[in-house]
Amino acid sequence: MPTLLIIHHTPSPFMQEMFEAVVAGATDPEIEGVQVVRRAALAVSATDVLEADGYLLGTPANLGYMSGALKHAFDTFYYPCLDSTTGRPYGLYIHGNQGTEGAERSVASVTTGLGWEQAAASVIVSGPPAKTDIERCWELGATVAAQLMA
Known part of the structure; x- marks a missing residue:
């Protein structure tokens, strides 16, 4: 059964x-045969990443960069997963009041290095998430999970 790993920093x-919303989309009953695993960015391991077939990444934008927790996660699994996860799909959601472009760019740099393929447009939200933002998060989760269906 394909596995979707959600790596998130949710402070x-x-x-x-x-x-x-991302979890709700990824676990929608219409998406069958995909196991969804959730890991906090500070708890994810290289084994978690190697065992997954796709990824959803969630981070706040902190001073124009991804969160330190997500950066730590990438530092933990980057080299152990470098050649073994190439071509796998991922999606990204970011919340921040400013500097979201830098956060998105920093995640793109790492995922490009890993050879991951962006499976859906990033969801980037500034300020309180509106109903449409939450719907886009749901769609992000559902889109990446659906791509893993056998």
């Missing part, structure tokens, strides 16, 4: 709302 109510 705020806004990030929690986005995370829950």
Whole structure:
């Protein structure tokens, strides 16, 4: 059974709302045969990443960069997974009040190095997530999970 790994850093109510929408989309009953695994960025391991077939990444934008927690996750698994996860799909959601472009760019740099393929447009939210932002998060989760269906 294909596995979708959600790697997230969720330190705020806004990030929690986005995370829950991503999970709801990824676990929609119409998506069959995909196991969804959730790992906090500070708890994810190289084994988690190697065992997954696709990824959803969630981070706040901190001072124009991805969160330190997501950066730590990448530092933990980058080299052990470098040649073994090439071509796998991923999606990204970001919340921030400023500097979201830098956060998106920093994640893109690492995922490009890993050879991952962006499977859907990133969801980037500034300020409180609107209903349409939450819907886009749901769609992100559903889109990446659906691509893994056998």
